[in-house]
Amino acid sequence: MNSYDKNIHRWGQISGILAILMFSSYPLLMSLCFNAWPDWGVVAKGLLGIIPIFYTVGVIEAFTYAPMLGAGGSYLSFVTGNITALKAPCAINAMQFSKVEPGTPEGDIISTIAIGVSSIVTTLILFMGMLLLSQLRPILESPLLAPAFANILPALFGGLAVVFLAKNPKIAVGPILFMIILFLLKPSLAGAVSVLVPVGAAFAIILSRILYKSGKL
Numbered sequence: 001m002n003s004y005d006k007n008i009h010r011w012g013q014i015s016g017i018l019a020i021l022m023f024s025s026y027p028l029l030m031s032l033c034f035n036a037w038p039d040w041g042v043v044a045k046g047l048l049g050i051i052p053i054f055y056t057v058g059v060i061e062a063f064t065y066a067p068m069l070g071a072g073g074s075y076l077s078f079v080t081g082n083i084t085a086l087k088a089p090c091a092i093n094a095m096q097f098s099k100v101e102p103g104t105p106e107g108d109i110i111s112t113i114a115i116g117v118s119s120i121v122t123t124l125i126l127f128m129g130m131l132l133l134s135q136l137r138p139i140l141e142s143p144l145l146a147p148a149f150a151n152i153l154p155a156l157f158g159g160l161a162v163v164f165l166a167k168n169p170k171i172a173v174g175p176i177l178f179m180i181i182l183f184l185l186k187p188s189l190a191g192a193v194s195v196l197v198p199v200g201a202a203f204a205i206i207l208s209r210i211l212y213k214s215g216k217l
């Protein structure tokens with residue numbers, strides 16, 4: 001492992017630990033300050049229903065996104081969040097424009113820069129949104145813009161999908177048909193995107209392996 005990778009992993013681990021401590025510190029400090037503690041029995045009961053799914057998805061997402069985003073991009077993404085809707089598309093788009101491949105040193109650097117910039121821009125936009133919330137609220141809640149906000153995610157992934165579908169149509173057709181059939185049979189799964197992204201990725205990998213072994217790729 002070269003010095004760049006060692007530094008990425010060291011600072012990535014430090015930032016991850018600091019993020020966990022900061023996320024936990026606010027509720028802990030509020031409880032200490034106001035001497036208001038939750039009912040731990042109720043908390044444990046709620047966690048029993050969330051932890052098995054949440055941590056399973058977290059582990060699967062780490063294996064799914066890490067090869068795509070690289071070490072630096074993965075650490076940044078998992079600390080700042082919103083990977084599926086923002087960080088992964090930004091990284092993929094940046095690598096596409098830079099003509100580098102995921103999993104390469106160049107791809108890792110471009111992915112890290114793209115995700116870092118997107119995180120800074122997101123933070124600035126959120127900050128400006130908080131300052132101008134009263135002025136922007138009537139515009140954002142207007143019926144005219146409602147259809148646009150309802151279709152941001154499909155538009156984002158639709159634009160990215162066209163590029164990758166054109167590059168690998170044989171690999172893309174199978175997962176698309178699989179997901180279409182799955183959603184037609186079970187429409188309620190539309191709310192389980194975080195679970196289905198790794199499932200779709202695993203299906204695409206298995207299908208690619210089968211096509212490669214059969215000499216069709």
